[in-house]
Amino acid sequence: MAIRHQQYIGKVKQAVFSSQRAGRKRVVVSTEENVIASLDLRHGEIFWRHLLGADDVIDGIDIGLGKYVITLSSGGSILRSWNLPDGQMVWESSLQGPKHSKSFLLVPTNLKFDKDNVLVVFSNGRLHAISCIDGEVLWKKDFEAESFEVQQVILPPGSDLIHVVGFAAFSQFEMYQINAKNGELLKHESASFSSGFLGQVSLVSTETVVALDSTGHPFQILSRIL
Numbered sequence: 001m002a003i004r005h006q007q008y009i010g011k012v013k014q015a016v017f018s019s020q021r022a023g024r025k026r027v028v029v030s031t032e033e034n035v036i037a038s039l040d041l042r043h044g045e046i047f048w049r050h051l052l053g054a055d056d057v058i059d060g061i062d063i064g065l066g067k068y069v070i071t072l073s074s075g076g077s078i079l080r081s082w083n084l085p086d087g088q089m090v091w092e093s094s095l096q097g098p099k100h101s102k103s104f105l106l107v108p109t110n111l112k113f114d115k116d117n118v119l120v121v122f123s124n125g126r127l128h129a130i131s132c133i134d135g136e137v138l139w140k141k142d143f144e145a146e147s148f149e150v151q152q153v154i155l156p157p158g159s160d161l162i163h164v165v166g167f168a169a170f171s172q173f174e175m176y177q178i179n180a181k182n183g184e185l186l187k188h189e190s191a192s193f194s195s196g197f198l199g200q201v202s203l204v205s206t207e208t209v210v211a212l213d214s215t216g217h218p219f220q221i222l223s224r225i226l
Contacts, residue, residue: 009037009049016063017041018084026084028069030058036071038087048087060105064119064132076103076123079130091135097124098144104153106162118180120162122153127164129183139183148174151201152209155180165209171196173211 010033018026018041025041034057037049052058052073060072068090069082076097081090106120118129118138127141143150143164150166162178171194177187196214 008046009033009035009039014058014061016061018063018066028061028063028084030061030071034058034073036061036069036082038069038084047085050082050087059103059123062105062107064107068132070105070107070119072103072105072121072123075100076121079105079119079121079135081132081135093130093135093137095121095123095126095128095130095137097126098142099125101125101143102150104150106153106155108155109157120153120155120180122150122164127153127162127178127183129180141178141183141185143176147172151211154209161186165201167197167201173197 009029010031012029012031015027015029018028026038026047027041028036028038030036034052034054035049036052036058038047039045040047056074056078058071058073059076062070063084064070064081067084069084071080071082072078073080077095079093079095082088083090101122101124103123104121108117117132119132121128121130125143127143129138129140130136131138145168147169148166150164152165154163154165160180162180164176164178166174168174171192173191173193175189176185178184179186193213197211201209201211
């Protein structure tokens with residue numbers, strides 16, 4: 001059974017579980033072969049599958065409102081919403097930006113079907129807020145500095161504040177606080193660490209982000225973000 005499913009959808013790289021109480025339990029997966037698929041959680045039956053193009057690599061997936069599959073692909077430049085029950089595409093948005101960067105997809109856990117409730121995407125050096133209803137880009141904010149590398153984009157549950165955190169050059173920690181409703185920059189904090197950093201920023205709670213220093217010693221607390 002497992003071999004047959006791997007043959008049809010490929011090697012899974014990300015999976016999200018539907019939290020719907022009614023109906024059959026589902027898991028939605030993305031694979032290394034650029035397949036998005038919805039499967040029966042108990043028996044592994046494939047409800048539906050889509051094979052994206054060879055250049056349309058899947059960057060992230062999530063489930064919104066309990067009934068839509070949200071996918072980010074093509075280097076963070078294409079955001080799509082799919083109907084969870086049958087796999088039909090609901091909308092597609094093109095996201096551009098000033099430079100290549102990591103991609104992050106945030107689907108709030110308390111998302112409601114309202115134009116003021118947004119999906120958040122950071123990709124290609126730009127932060128986007130996208131309507132969950134029709135995929136309209138409501139606002140965008142650029143982070144163009146070549147030396148600034150975003151490590152985490154954080155939207156705490158129930159909050160209207162987006163936190164963009166990362167490094168500038170070798171030893172500068174940067175944190176930007178953005179209003180999720182309009183994209184306004186509310187706060188910018190920075191701190192220098194002469195020893196530099198090793199690896200990436202890690203979110204250890206909704207209040208704290210940490211990183212190793214360049215010697216690999218115990219985690220250095222960088223900032224409280226709430």
